[in-house]
Amino acid sequence: MKEYTNKEPMHTAEHILNQTMVQTFGCGRAYSSHIERKKSKCDYKFSEQPSDEQMQAVENKVNETIQQNLPISAEFAERDNLPEGFDLERLPEEAGDKLRLVRVGDYDICACIGEHVENTSEIGEFRIISHDYADGVLRIRYKLV
Secondary structure, X not given: OOXXXXXXXXXXXXXXXXXXXXXXXXXXXXXXXXXXXXXXXXXXXXXXXXXXXXHHHHHXXXXXXXXXXXXXXXXXXXXXXXXXXXXXXXXXXXXXXXXEEEEEOOOEEEEOXXXXXXXXXXXXXXXXXXXXXXXXXXXXXXXXX
16 A cells, blocks of 8 residues: 655645546535545535445546546636636635636546645555445545555
């Protein structure tokens, strides 16, 4: 198992997971997340419990994306000049007018102040450890190996 000395691979994997959830279910990005070196979790507002097969498909898509060796880049943009369809729902007004946008190749873009790997090839393999659903919330726990 690969041992990480920082949170960068796990945080970058969160970006890919979030975009995969948006594309697969249209649920929006995680409204809550806790990122750690050994395992992490993301919570999504969800209308029903997904099947094990659906969660396996999410895991597969995240790994397919990681294996594409996509470059990770950051750029700055004015809040009123963001790419079309950019979601500012979780971004507080006090974040200011100039935002740091992190891109995972052409797969994902979002405002973020965190550190990331330079290429998805540095992430490792993504594994969903468990998932549960209660009261309209889907929690996904995952790790990197």
